[in-house]
Amino acid sequence: MAAVQVSEAEKVYIMHGVRDDLRLDGRGCEDYRHMEIETDVVSNTDGSAKISLGHTDVLVGIKAEIGKPKPMVPDEGYLEFFVDCSANATPEFEGRGGEELGMGLSNTLYKVFNNRHSVDLRSLCICPGESCWVLYVDVLLLQCDGNLFDAISIAIKAALFNTRIPKVHISEDEEGVKEIVLSDDPYDCMRLNVENVPCIVSLCKIGHRHVVDATLQEKACSVASLLISVTHKGMVTCVRKMGGGSLDPESIFEMTEAGKRVGKALHAPLMELLQKEESLGKKRQKVGFLG
Amino acid sequence: MAGLELLSDQGYRLDGRKASELRKVQARMSVFAQADGSAYLEQGNTKALAVVYGPHEVRGSRSKSLHDRAVINCQYSMATFSTAERKRRHTETLYPRSQIDIYVKILQADGGNYSACVNAATLALVDAGIPMRDYVCACTAGFVEDTPLADLCHAEESGGGTSLALALLPRSGNIALLQMDARLHQDHLDTLIEAAMTACKGLSEVLDGVVRQHLEEVSVLTRD
Numbered sequence: 269m270a271a272v273q274v275s276e277a278e279k280v281y282i283m284h285g286v287r288d289d290l291r292l293d294g295r296g297c298e299d300y301r302h303m304e305i306e307t308d309v310v311s312n313t314d315g316s317a318k319i320s321l322g323h324t325d326v327l328v329g330i331k332a333e334i335g336k337p338k339p340m341v342p343d344e345g346y347l348e349f350f351v352d353c354s355a356n357a358t359p360e361f362e363g364r365g366g367e368e369l370g371m372g373l374s375n376t377l378y379k380v381f382n383n384r385h386s387v388d389l390r391s392l393c394i395c396p397g398e399s400c401w402v403l404y405v406d407v408l409l410l411q412c413d414g415n416l417f418d419a420i421s422i423a424i425k426a427a428l429f430n431t432r433i434p435k436v437h438i439s440e441d442e443e444g445v446k447e448i449v450l451s452d453d454p455y456d457c458m459r460l461n462v463e464n465v466p467c468i469v470s471l472c473k474i475g476h477r478h479v480v481d482a483t484l485q486e487k488a489c490s491v492a493s494l495l496i497s498v499t500h501k502g503m504v505t506c507v508r509k510m511g512g513g514s515l516d517p518e519s520i521f522e523m524t525e526a527g528k529r530v531g532k533a534l535h536a537p538l539m540e541l542l543q544k545e546e547s548l549g550k551k552r553q554k555v556g557f558l559g
Numbered sequence: 560m561a562g563l564e565l566l567s568d569q570g571y572r573l574d575g576r577k578a579s580e581l582r583k584v585q586a587r588m589s590v591f592a593q594a595d596g597s598a599y600l601e602q603g604n605t606k607a608l609a610v611v612y613g614p615h616e617v618r619g620s621r622s623k624s625l626h627d628r629a630v631i632n633c634q635y636s637m638a639t640f641s642t643a644e645r646k647r648r649h650t651e652t653l654y655p656r657s658q659i660d661i662y663v664k665i666l667q668a669d670g671g672n673y674s675a676c677v678n679a680a681t682l683a684l685v686d687a688g689i690p691m692r693d694y695v696c697a698c699t700a701g702f703v704e705d706t707p708l709a710d711l712c713h714a715e716e717s718g719g720g721t722s723l724a725l726a727l728l729p730r731s732g733n734i735a736l737l738q739m740d741a742r743l744h745q746d747h748l749d750t751l752i753e754a755a756m757t758a759c760k761g762l763s764e765v766l767d768g769v770v771r772q773h774l775e776e777v778s779v780l781t782r783d
Binding site for chain 2: 310311312323325327329352354355356357358359362363406408410411412413556557558
């Protein structure tokens with residue numbers, strides 16, 4: 269991660285503030301920074317979303333292609349993740365510098381999103397055992413100011429909501445050769461049900477308390493953090509401990525409860541916002557980076 | 560693409576433009592707060608993002624640093640196809656022993672990728688406050704049946720015709736880059752270069768407008 273040097277005095281200052289539920293920018297321990305989301309920003313993808321969480325900027329593009337299903341699960345499609353930590357975020361990511369971070373991020377994303385409980389993978393099947401939809405999810409990190417997992421997961425949820433997969437049907441000719449036929453109408457598409465897609469909440473332990481949506485400076489003061497992915501019903505689907513320090517079992521319990529609370533509260537406003545954006549229809553002025 | 564006419568009888572191109580018309584250019588500076596300079600540029604459907612870090616101390620091997628000038632390190636990459644090309648350029652005698660990093664990313668490619676990158680990088684350098692002698696404006700030009708076309712889109716570039724990329728310093732009229740990958744009769748070369756230079760001059764006015772507008776916005780914010 270792009271590192272920020274923090275002195276001992278600054279660390280003590282931050283820890284004392286967190287102890288009194290006051291962070292550097294005036295937030296409480298469980299408050300998120302200002303978040304801006306926009307979908308359909310890249311027109312040659314099947315679904316895309318751009319999110320700015322404070323100074324963290326993430327762009328997600330989803331392309332749907334036809335591929336062969338995995339042999340263990342022939343009636344399901346699957347998702348492929350690629351996280352590109354571009355040099356835009358920080359010069360340390362130049363060349364192959366950002367590869368390690370990118371691999372770590374994509375491995376976690378596979379665990380969280382690529383299972384049948386989050387996304388209905390069966391709806392991605394075209395012909396069992398022969399062809400299915402593969403969703404290539406490409407995440408582009410443009411600016412890095414802490415809390416990458418949360419931003420990426422929210423952007424993926426928004427992009428999946430925005431994804432339009434063309435409807436296909438199988439036609440069999442006289443010799444029994446199956447052919448996939450795309451429908452003629454370009455607007456005839458299938459949408460994904462993103463209700464059960466979880467959102468990741470990262471909690472960093474600073475002193476004796478935990479904070480949600482830590483900036484790089486706060487991350488430099490924490491020894492360990494917990495990643496929890498929560499669905500809209502408050503169900504926890506994945507828990508990961510990151511960082512070199514150790515966590516007390518009691519604090520893990522406390523952090524899980526806080527994560528569940530915060531995560532559950534994130535879904536409803538997000539879906540509302542996405543539905544509102546969609547209801548604006550074609551007349552919506554696309555802002556992207558120009559705003 | 561073999562059935563499509565690059566230039567119709569009435570003089571219209573595939574996307575409805577006239578031969579010498581440029582695509583719509585929209586740009587914004589200071590897109591990212593954390594970088595020293597950044598710019599986003601849209602030329603039609605081609606979208607490029609440029610970020611500048613520097614001048615700072617030379618990272619990596621010290622042997623790369625020059626004692627009397629700065630080293631410019633550029634990386635050009637395309638999103639979702641992670642091929643990166645790295646080039647190194649030298650600059651004039653300012654900022655000795657330092658390095659300026661320019662990272663350009665194509666978000667959407669629809670022809671004229673390289674020119675969009677150059678234009679976005681120019682804006683990002685201006686945004687970073689690095690003194691420049693002149694804007695560097697780039698544009699592509701092509702040739703179809705004795706008519707030069709300015710600012711080619713992807714369909715026109717891959718149509719198999721001539722495609723010339725030109726980077727110009729508008730005030731002095733000097734050409735910084737001239738690149739052509741096709742066969743062209745030498746009689747047409749001058750017309751093609753003229754067309755590209757006119758397109759670049761037009762583009763430089765747009766970029767100048769963007770910089771002035773950005774300056775107005777920033778100075779209004781800091782005044783009160």
